Amino acid sequence: MISKKNKVVELEHAVIRFAGDSGDGMQLTGSLFSDSTAFAGNDFATFPDYPAEIRAPQGTVAGVSGFQIHFGHTDIHTSGDLADVLIAMNPASLKANMRWITNEAIIIVDTDEFIDKNFAKAGYVTNPLSDESLAGHQVISAPITTLTREAVKDLNLDNKTAQKSKNMFALGLVFYMFNRDFKGTFSFFESKFKENPLIIKANKAVLEAGYNFGDTIEAFAFTFKVEPAPLAVGKYRNVTGNLATAWGFLAASERSGRNIFLGSYPITPASEILQELSKHKEFTAITFQAEDEIAGIVSTIGASFAGALPITTTSGPGLSLKSEAIGLAVITELPIVIVDVQRGGPSTGLPTKSEQSDLMQALFGRNGESPVIVMAASSAADCFYSAFEASKLTLEHMTPVILLTDGSIANGSEVFKIPKISDLPKITPPLVKPNDANYKPYARDNQKLSRSWALPGTEGLRHRIGGLEKEDITGNVSMDPLNHQRMSELREEKIKRVANYIPKQEVIGADEADILFVSWGGTYGVLLTAIERLIAEGKSVSLAHFKYIMPLPKNTKEIFSRYKRIVVCELNMGQFVNYLRMQFPEFSYGQYNKIQGLPFMVTEIVDKVNELLNE
Amino acid sequence: MENIVDTKTLNITKKDFESDQMVKWCPGCGDHAILRAVENIFPELGIPKEDFVVVSGIGCSSRFPYYMNTYGVHGIHGRAAALATGIKLTNPKLSVWMISGDGDSMAIGGNHFIHIARRNPDINYLMFNNKIYGLTKGQYSPTTPHGSKTKTSPQGTFEAPFNPGELVIGAQGKFFARVIDTNLKLMSHVFKEAAEFKGTSIVEILANCVIFQNKIHSLITSKETKNDNQLILEAGKPMLFGSDNQKGIVLEGTHLIAVEVGKDGVSIDDVLVHDPGKADPGIHMMLASMSPPEMPSALGVIRAVKSQTFEDQVWDSIEHEKVSSPFKSVDDLLNSGNTWEID
Numbered sequence: 001m002i003s004k005k006n007k008v009v010e011l012e013h014a015v016i017r018f019a020g021d022s023g024d025g026m027q028l029t030g031s032l033f034s035d036s037t038a039f040a041g042n043d044f045a046t047f048p049d050y051p052a053e054i055r056a057p058q059g060t061v062a063g064v065s066g067f068q069i070h071f072g073h074t075d076i077h078t079s080g081d082l083a084d085v086l087i088a089m090n091p092a093s094l095k096a097n098m099r100w101i102t103n104e105a106i107i108i109v110d111t112d113e114f115i116d117k118n119f120a121k122a123g124y125v126t127n128p129l130s131d132e133s134l135a136g137h138q139v140i141s142a143p144i145t146t147l148t149r150e151a152v153k154d155l156n157l158d159n160k161t162a163q164k165s166k167n168m169f170a171l172g173l174v175f176y177m178f179n180r181d182f183k184g185t186f187s188f189f190e191s192k193f194k195e196n197p198l199i200i201k202a203n204k205a206v207l208e209a210g211y212n213f214g215d216t217i218e219a220f221a222f223t224f225k226v227e228p229a230p231l232a233v234g235k236y237r238n239v240t241g242n243l244a245t246a247w248g249f250l251a252a253s254e255r256s257g258r259n260i261f262l263g264s265y266p267i268t269p270a271s272e273i274l275q276e277l278s279k280h281k282e283f284t285a286i287t288f289q290a291e292d293e294i295a296g297i298v299s300t301i302g303a304s305f306a307g308a309l310p311i312t313t314t315s316g317p318g319l320s321l322k323s324e325a326i327g328l329a330v331i332t333e334l335p336i337v338i339v340d341v342q343r344g345g346p347s348t349g350l351p352t353k354s355e356q357s358d359l360m361q362a363l364f365g366r367n368g369e370s371p372v373i374v375m376a377a378s379s380a381a382d383c384f385y386s387a388f389e390a391s392k393l394t395l396e397h398m399t400p401v402i403l404l405t406d407g408s409i410a411n412g413s414e415v416f417k418i419p420k421i422s423d424l425p426k427i428t429p430p431l432v433k434p435n436d437a438n439y440k441p442y443a444r445d446n447q448k449l450s451r452s453w454a455l456p457g458t459e460g461l462r463h464r465i466g467g468l469e470k471e472d473i474t475g476n477v478s479m480d481p482l483n484h485q486r487m488s489e490l491r492e493e494k495i496k497r498v499a500n501y502i503p504k505q506e507v508i509g510a511d512e513a514d515i516l517f518v519s520w521g522g523t524y525g526v527l528l529t530a531i532e533r534l535i536a537e538g539k540s541v542s543l544a545h546f547k548y549i550m551p552l553p554k555n556t557k558e559i560f561s562r563y564k565r566i567v568v569c570e571l572n573m574g575q576f577v578n579y580l581r582m583q584f585p586e587f588s589y590g591q592y593n594k595i596q597g598l599p600f601m602v603t604e605i606v607d608k609v610n611e612l613l614n615e
Numbered sequence: 616m617e618n619i620v621d622t623k624t625l626n627i628t629k630k631d632f633e634s635d636q637m638v639k640w641c642p643g644c645g646d647h648a649i650l651r652a653v654e655n656i657f658p659e660l661g662i663p664k665e666d667f668v669v670v671s672g673i674g675c676s677s678r679f680p681y682y683m684n685t686y687g688v689h690g691i692h693g694r695a696a697a698l699a700t701g702i703k704l705t706n707p708k709l710s711v712w713m714i715s716g717d718g719d720s721m722a723i724g725g726n727h728f729i730h731i732a733r734r735n736p737d738i739n740y741l742m743f744n745n746k747i748y749g750l751t752k753g754q755y756s757p758t759t760p761h762g763s764k765t766k767t768s769p770q771g772t773f774e775a776p777f778n779p780g781e782l783v784i785g786a787q788g789k790f791f792a793r794v795i796d797t798n799l800k801l802m803s804h805v806f807k808e809a810a811e812f813k814g815t816s817i818v819e820i821l822a823n824c825v826i827f828q829n830k831i832h833s834l835i836t837s838k839e840t841k842n843d844n845q846l847i848l849e850a851g852k853p854m855l856f857g858s859d860n861q862k863g864i865v866l867e868g869t870h871l872i873a874v875e876v877g878k879d880g881v882s883i884d885d886v887l888v889h890d891p892g893k894a895d896p897g898i899h900m901m902l903a904s905m906s907p908p909e910m911p912s913a914l915g916v917i918r919a920v921k922s923q924t925f926e927d928q929v930w931d932s933i934e935h936e937k938v939s940s941p942f943k944s945v946d947d948l949l950n951s952g953n954t955w956e957i958d
Contacts, residue, residue, distance in 0.1 A: 038955050184953075237954045250945045261705050263697070280948070281933045282940030286704050291730040295697035298690065302670070302701025305688055306709065310701075328691050418949045456668045456686035456702070456709055464634075464680050466689025467673075476636065477681060 007222040008179060013072025014226060015080030016174060018167075019097045020089030022055055022065040025167040029087075030067025032171060032188060034238055034413065036180045037071045041228025044071035044238075045380070045414040045525065047079035047599075052268075052352045059121035064096040073227040077379070077525030079412055081601040085177070087170045089113060089144070092122035098133075107137050108173060110144035110166065140219050144169045144210075151209035152202045161199075165206040172210020179225050182207060232417065239416040241380040241409035241522075242269070245313075245339060246276035248387025250283055251419075253309050255388075256395055256427035260285035261303030262311045263296045265318065268351040269407040270341035273313045293321035297338065301325060304334040305465070307431075307455040309391055313339040316358045317348065319402075323366045326400055330370045330491065332465045333442075333451050335394035335401075335429070339387070342406040344597040353597025354407035356521055357572040362402040363550055363579065369488045371495040373397070374550035376404040376521035381416040383409060386547070388424060395429040397498055398450035404549075406571075408599050409522040429453055435460030441475030448501075449494040498551050505553035509535050509542030515612060516563035518589075520546040520576050523600055527569060530605035541609055549576070552583060560587050567592055567612065569605065627658045632667075634684045640675060645796030645822035646743060650682055652802040653712070653741075657685075660810050662710045669712045670698045672719035675750045676743035676822070679714040693724025696731040696740070700925070703736045707926040710810065711737070717744045721757035721777045731815050732788035736925040739809045740817040742779060747828035765827075779819045780903025784896045784918060790816035791903060792916040796823055797836045801847065801914065808916050814924050821912075834907040844907040848915035853886040854902075856911050863887075864902075864910075871901045873910055891919040 016033065020026045027048055037044045049066040056063035070080030083101045088094035090113040101107070114129055128134060129141065148166040149159070175182050186204055193199040214220060239247070253260045262285065264274040278287040286308070290296040297312045304310035314322060319340045329336045342358045344350025362374045373393055377386035383405055390403040430452040432439050441463040442451050454461035463475060471478035472486055507516070508531060519527045524545050531543040544559055546552070560566055567590040568577035577591040592608050594600055632654050640646045657667060667685040671677035673692035680687030686709075690698045699713040720728045720742050731738065747765065748754040755765040755772045758779065762771040783791040790812050794802045802820070809816035821832045830837075835844045842858040854864035855876070863876045863886035874881045887898065899918040906912055942948045 035953055038953065041955075041957070231957045233957055235950065235954055235956050237949070237952065247945070247949060250948065254945050259705070261701060263701055280940075280942070281936035282942055283945065284933055284937075286929060286933070288700070288704060290697065291726055294694055295700075295727055295730070298694040298697035299701035299704075301690075302688070302698040302703075303705040304701075305686075305698075306668075306702045306705035308701075308705045324691055325694065332688070418954065421945050421949075455706075457666055457706060459663075459665050462665060462684055462686050464683075464685075464687035464689065466680065466687070467691055468689060 008225050009222045011224050011226050012074060013070065013076065014085070014178070014224065015068060015070045015083045016085045016087070017066055017068045017083035017097060017100060018087045018170070019064055019066040019093035020167065021058055021092070022051060022063045023058065024065070024089045025164075026065045026067050026089070029167045029171050030069060032185050033174060034069055035184055035188070036175065036182065037069065038236070038238055038415065039184050040180060040226070041231075042071040042073060042226050043076040043229035043231060043415055044069055045076050045079045045412060046070070047408065047412040050352060057121075059090060059092055059118050061092045061096045061122060064093045066093070066097060071226055073229045075229065076414070077529045078599075078602060081603050085174065087174065089167070089170065090122070091118045091124055091128065094128060095122045095124060103136050105137055106140065107134060108140040108142065108170065110170075111141045112143045112145035140173070142173065142213060147209055147213060148206050151205045155198055155202055155205070157198070157202060162202070165203050168203050168206040169210035169213070172207040173214045175207070176211045176214030177220060177223050179223055182211070231415070235418045236415050237418055238413050239380055239384070240272070240411055240413045241377065241383040241405055242272035242341070242411070243276055244380055244383035244416065245377070245387045245405060245410075246273045248384040249277065249309065249311055249391060250280060250285065251384070251421050251424055252388045252391030252427060253283060253285065254421055255424050256309055256391065256429060258307065258309040258395065258429065260311060261288070261300060261308035262286070262313065263288045263290050263299035263303065264313045265290050265293045265296045267293070267315045267318050269343055269410050270313045270315045270318075270339065272410070273339060293318040294325060297322040297325040297336070298328075300336055301329050301332070301334060304329070304336050305456065307453070309395065310334070310336040311339065312336065313341070315341045315343050316345045316361070319358055319361055320365070326372065327366045327368060327370050328467050329400040330366070330372060331467055331470065333398050333491075335398055337387070337390045337394050338400060338402045340402060340404050341410045342404055350597040352407065354522070354599060355572060355595065355597060356406060356523070356570050357575065357595070358404060359549070359572065359575040359579070362404055369492065371492050372550065373399060373401040373495060373498055374404065375401065375548050376546070377409060378521065378524035378545060378547055380409045380412050380414045382524070384416065392425065392427045393498060393501070395427050396450070397448050397494065397501070398430065398453065399494060404521055406522040431455065432458065432461055434458050440473050441465060442470050442473050444490070447497070449490060449497055496551050499554045502548045502553060504555045505544055505546065505559055507542050507544050507559055508532070510540070512562050513542045514540040515565045515567055515609065516560070517541060517543045517609070518546070518566055518568040518576070518580070519543065519570065520549060523569065523571060526600045526602055527605060530602045530609070533602070534606060534609050539609065539613060546576075549579070557584055560584060565590060565612070569600065571595065571600065625661070625663060627664050629654045629658055631664050632657045632684050634682050636681050638682050639678065641826055643825040644675070645745065645824070646676060646679070648796045648799055649741070649743065649802065649820055649822065650679065652799055652806055653683070655803050656806050656810065659807065660710070666708060667710050667712065668702055669714060670695050670702065671714040672724060673750070674716040674719045674748075676714055676716040677719060693719050693722070694727060695719070696724060696727035699738045700731060700734070700736050703738055704926050704929055707737070707930060711739065713738055713740045715740070715742050717742065717746060717758040717779075718748050718756045721779065725757070729782060729786035732783050732786040732817065734925040735789055735814045735922055737813050738815050739806070740815060741806070741820060742817060743820050743822040744779060745822045745824040745828055746831050747824050749824045749827055753827035778904060779817070780917060781900060783817050784900045784903060788817060789814045789918070789920045789922045790916070791819070791899070791918045792816070793819045793821065793903075793912070793914050795821045795832060795836055795914065805916060808919070812919055814922055835912050840907070844911045846905070846911040846913045848889045848891070848902070848913055848917060850889055850891050850916070853883060853888050855886060866898075871905065871910070891916050892921065894920050
């Protein structure tokens with residue numbers, strides 16, 4: 001095509017938000033833009049923002065589906081605070097997203113949808129395009145629906161089918177703005193719709209029409225370019241946290257030689273892990289969609305007894321239902337990984353929104369003294385390594401591991417450097433050999449204090465375990481008071497000793513500073529971006545981001561002792577900070593909490609730091 | 616089945632399955648007889664002793680795994696079906712036995728009960744039905760007869776009881792049998808049938824709780840009334856009962872009735888012949904529903920319909936995917952789809 005390109009402006013990074021009705025295909029549009037971003041060599045992170053309802057009433061704010069991508073030629077750790085470009089396919093998506101864009105953001109709208117009946121549905125009294133509400137923004141008004149129909153008029157499609165590809169018009173327009181090549185998108189059409197050549201043609205035509213529209217209207221004084229990011233040499237792909245979690249378990253299965261058993265019940269936002277693993281029976285991954293959360297975990301405990309790599313996945317309310325069964329895994333000292341993809345609570349709460357408010361439940365939400373390993377993944381890509389590490393710890397230490405992720409990193413995606421499975425450590429569970437005359441069900445490894453794993457079907461090792469208190473060594477039922485004390489202490493000490501097998505806590509920034517920021521889990525990208533920016537500005541701040549929570553890394557106390565102030569940032573009312581107050585009462589802790597079902601913004605952290613430094 | 620070997624070469628006896636733990640059920644409890652029946656038949660099944668797994672939920676009956684020298688798990692209340700399903704799916708070679716009671720299976724575990732029945736993993740499910748909560752000392756259960764006075768129903772219960780067989784058949788269950796704790800021979804025979812059946816074989820055992828619900832099954836078990844109240848079913852045989860097998864079960868219109876053979880023009884040919892393998896649930900459901908004093912209680916294997924097991928379908932699918940999947944290793948998967956190189 002002949003282009004009369006305007007001046008090209010180079011950007012360090014940019015944030016684009018695609019928004020439309022939940023039937024408008026915004027998630028697909030966003031993911032196609034992500035693919036082209038990958039091919040452009042940028043680092044990037046994405047986040048989908050969709051309603052809890054599948055198809056909320058058309059044209060309403062409740063039914064708006066969004067997809068945000070942050071890409072740059074530097075390292076990108078977050079999906080971005082506010083968007084520089086908003087694509088609003090209807091008035092409702094404009095209304096819903098005004099608070100998520102910068103004051104100078106470019107707004108692209110489909111003017112065909114900006115009509116009276118849609119203003120009413122979106123709750124606008126007047127046309128936002130003609131009143132003052134978009135002052136300061138550059139608005140690109142395009143009759144996208146009409147132009148889409150126009151682009152495919154030779155293909156004799158019915159009206160509905162023709163209009164369906166209007167999201168590709170918007171994509172084409174954004175491709176023009178960011179000087180993107182769309183060969184990759186064309187090959188996507190070709191494979192996705194290979195049974196329907198007409199639809200391939202339609203999508204290609206509409207995408208090109210969008211691109212050419214950008215070129216023709218001269219609305220853009222300039223277009224943008226983001227240079228490739230300096231990523232390390234290697235092969236890369238894009239992963240969501242849930243996909244990475246599932247693949248981390250597959251990697252652990254290969255490195256341990258144990259078949260996966262995933263007993264799970266569908267729940268937002270964790271279901272994709274079950275969906276993904278159910279696709280991979282070729283790796284002898286058994287997935288069991290149970291009748292409820294309890295059967296999900298209890299079937300997994302059965303599988304654990306029988307020798308699987310045992311996994312159950314859930315979200316907050318499901319973790320509540322699994323509590324009693326986690327206790328069974330604690331007392332039987334069997335391996336099991338419980339993944340909790342946290343969402344807003346309590347109760348059903350905010351199913352599609354993210355929070356870090358299950359930490360106390362994970363640590364203490366069971367009857368009796370019931371210690372387990374608790375760890376949290378830091379980012380979408382880190383979910384791969386966290387799932388792998390959780391599997392290694394559960395199998396080698398014979399104890400339940402609760403792995404916390406959250407809705408943001410589970411659904412968000414980022415660039416993932418593909419590892420070689422053989423480079424990952426081997427996992428060696430303490431299996432007992434047939435007819436081992438010394439086998440005792442509750443005899444322990446000297447160092448780890450883990451008991452060993454005698455699988456049914458193995459000759460000479462028949463034994464019984466269960467939920468009643470066990471006698472030390474023999475595993476027989478025992479109600480003896482001193483034995484109960486001893487077993488409680490052993491179970492606790494076993495978890496404490498895991499600290500000898502996990503990495504030391506790292507600090508980003510100087511070893512001594514005015515403020516040590518502390519965070520955990522899925523907030524890593526935001527905190528890292530904010531603290532790096534502040535350090536570059538010469539501020540005296542450092543960051544300790546925790547992945548291992550129970551037990552904490554051994555050098556935690558030593559780190560805390562080096563800083564004048566400690567401020568714990570988390571997406572809840574202060575659960576980690578209170579846990580730290582219990583563990584290390586000798587320090588005083590400040591806290592910064594947000595509980596809106598949304599991630600922190602980098603600017604919020606930066607502002608908070610500046611406020612604290614100026615106190 | 617690869618794990619079935621000649622019993623004689625295995626050289627195992629009842630002794631091999633006796634545990635060294637003290638059996639702590641009340642003297643006179645029906646559970647003792649059930650334990651004996653299970654110990655009797657395990658050596659006869661041709662299965663190596665390390666391949667047996669006994670799992671349970673919570674309640675008096677669920678102490679069972681501790682009293683057997685096998686692999687065993689004493690689980691949590693109501694959830695043994697899930698435990699058993701996880702074990703069987705993971706290692707289909709194992710002979711999985713599940714022990715539960717009426718409270719464990721019909722109340723807190725009711726959901727799992729219907730789902731194991733419809734999924735049909737090859738699990739032998741023994742449900743001890745004493746129609747009372749024993750371990751918690753005498754509260755009514757979901758099978759306690761309507762109006763019964765118990766610790767939590769001093770005025771009598773206001774609830775209609777479950778009939779476990781109706782639930783099994785209603786939940787697409789493929790195997791249902793009923794036995795009584797007083798008939799060791801029938802128990803042993805039916806447990807063997809259950810073990811040999813490929814699928815979830817649910818056996819309701821009418822068990823007597825001497826302490827809190829004594830003689831709850833006496834109409835079926837007492838010397839005076841048992842002949843008139845027990846119909847012991849055998850495949851291919853007419854449904855006869857009574858002291859001299861003089862009574863029979865006949866289909867009249869759309870329901871079953873008990874008649875005297877030879878009286879009122881009823882001949883032996885009118886009496887229904889038992890066909891446990893028939894997929895149609897109609898007669899099986901009616902048989903499971905019968906209860907004294909109007910009708911005898913049906914004992915023996917009421918329903919045994921061949922069907923695919925859950926684990927066979929899962930493992931067939933695994934074998935199929937291993938051949939047909941483009942991914943031969945996890946590396947293949949990670950490197951599939953959209954990837955790009957930075958050099």
